[in-house]
Amino acid sequence: MTRPSPYVRRQWLGREIRRLRDEHGIASEPLARAVGFPRQQLSALDNGRLGPDIDMVSAICDYLAVGANRRAAIMDAAADGWARGWWVPEAERMGFRQATYADLESGTKSIAEYALALPPGLLQTAAFAEARIRSTAAGHTDVFDPAAAVAARAYRQRLLLAVDGPQYDVVLDEFAIRRCAAEPQIVADQLRHIVAVCTTYASVVVRVLPIDASIRGHSAPRSAYSIYRYRGAPGSIAVAVDTLTKDLIHTDPHEIDPYLSLHRRLKAAALAPEPSIRLLRAAAQELSPVEGAAA
Numbered sequence: 005m006t007r008p009s010p011y012v013r014r015q016w017l018g019r020e021i022r023r024l025r026d027e028h029g030i031a032s033e034p035l036a037r038a039v040g041f042p043r044q045q046l047s048a049l050d051n052g053r054l055g056p057d058i059d060m061v062s063a064i065c066d067y068l069a070v071g072a073n074r075r076a077a078i079m080d081a082a083a084d085g086w087a088r089g090w091w092v093p094e095a096e097r098m099g100f101r102q103a104t105y106a107d108l109e110s111g112t113k114s115i116a117e118y119a120l121a122l123p124p125g126l127l128q129t130a131a132f133a134e135a136r137i138r139s140t141a142a143g144h145t146d147v148f149d150p151a152a153a154v155a156a157r158a159y160r161q162r163l164l165l166a167v168d169g170p171q172y173d174v175v176l177d178e179f180a181i182r183r184c185a186a187e188p189q190i191v192a193d194q195l196r197h198i199v200a201v202c203t204t205y206a207s208v209v210v211r212v213l214p215i216d217a218s219i220r221g222h223s224a225p226r227s228a229y230s231i232y233r234y235r236g237a238p239g240s241i242a243v244a245v246d247t248l249t250k251d252l253i254h255t256d257p258h259e260i261d262p263y264l265s266l267h268r269r270l271k272a273a274a275l276a277p278e279p280s281i282r283l284l285r286a287a288a289q290e291l292s293p294v295e296g297a298a299a
Contacts, residue, residue, distance in 0.1 A: 006168075008111035008234040011104070012242045013084035014052035015255040017061070020078055022050055024068050039063035055086040084237075090159075096145070097152035101251060105230075106160055108244055108253070112170040113235040118213075118270055119176045120228040120246075122185050123194055125157060126164050126172065127201060127208075132194040133157050135186035165205055172208045175270045176280070177225075178215045181287050192292035195284045202281060211274035212283050219273040223266055231263060 025035060032050065036043040041060045048054045049061070061082040065075045089110050095103035105125065109115065117124050123132065137150045144150075164172055176198075184191045202210050228246040243263045245252040254260050275283065 006111055007087050007089075008084050008237040008240060009108050009232065009242065010055075010085050010087045010089065010110070011052070011107045011253070012232070012234065012240055012255055013081045013087075013237065014054075014056065015242075016052075016237070016240055017056055017078065017081040017085055018050045018052035019256070020081070021046075021061075021064065024064070024070065028068055030068075035064065035067070039067050052085075056082045058082050058086075081237075091156070094152060094156060096147040097149040098156035099144070099148055099153050102153060102156055102160075104251060104253070105244065106156065108230070108232050108242055109160060109163070109170075111234050111236065112232050114171040114173070114233045115164075116173045116231040116267055117175070118225055118229055118267060119174060119180050120225060121177070121180050121183070122228075123176070123180060123198060124174050126161055127174070127198050127210075128157060128161075129190075129194050129197045130154050130158060131190045132186055135190050139185075165201070165208070169207060173271075174208075174210045175213050175267070175274050176210050177213045178283070181212065181284065182215070184291070188291040192288040195288040195291075199281055199284050199288070202277070209277050210280055210284070211271060211277060212280040213270055213274040217273040220269045223269050225266060225270065229263055229267075231260075231267060 025032065030038075032046050033043050036046040039060060040063065041057065045057060045060060049056050058079075061078060064070075065078060070078065087110075089107060091098065091103040091106035098106075102125075109126075115126070117126075122136070125133075128136075133154045134150065137144075137153060163169060181195065186194070198210060201208050230244045230246075232242045232244070234240040241255075241257075241260055243254040243260050245254070245263075254263070274280070
């Protein structure tokens with residue numbers, strides 16, 4: 005997890021180019037003509053869809069006389085937007101949704117999540133991940149490879165737990181613990197794995213949100229989400245919202261702020277880390293008793 009997410013950097017770059025156009029009162033078509041590039045190419049840059057043309061970005065900075073510091077930040081984002089992470093050649097086999105999350109996790113300094121119905125993907129065991137893949141088999145493409153998907157999930161977990169990995173802070177809804185999303189033994193082992201990770205790695209904190217928790221303002225989270233902050237990219241932040249069929253990715257501040265506010269409320273309502281660990285241990289013991297294990 006070294007370079008900032010290419011997707012997030014392209015989105016930031018697109019916003020910055022649009023901001024420059026607004027500041028100079030120039031529309032996309034005349035700007036494209038002035039720098040000698042097709043309007044469609046500038047539109048793709050604005051929307052962050054493709055790796056940016058470095059020459060075009062440089063020409064825009066020249067034409068609009070962008071200051072040295074701002075230009076350096078823009079050109080850095082353009083270079084980051086071209087990065088091809090490990091997930092790119094594996095995207096079809098591991099699944100495009102998981103590849104998107106691998107992209108978003110790249111270069112993070114911190115990840116905060118709310119897990120509503122399932123243990124978070126970054127902490128899932130191979131057995132639990134395999135069980136979830138079996139339960140959603142109808143949604144996979146012909147190229148999708150379950151073994152590659154499980155291996156990719158394990159690799160993402162290794163990156164998370166590496167010495168230079170991000171801080172990882174999860175609010176885990178008790179609903180995700182009590183409603184078995186796989187066979188009881190698999191779920192019990194999954195809960196014990198979360199406990200083991202939390203007690204081994206200081207960078208990982210899990211807080212359980214009790215079903216009967218009182219959340220300030222009676223906030224009712226409607227979906228799971230992840231919040232990403234990045235190294236070497238000041239102000240870069242993204243939120244991915246998990247839905248049934250696809251993920252919504254927000255990079256605009258006005259879309260991100262409600263999630264930051266909600267997450268503060270959920271953390272305040274959740275149990276502290278130590279009681280959370282005790283609850284996870286007890287839940288695992290209820291599902292699959294281990295002789296001599298303390299709740």
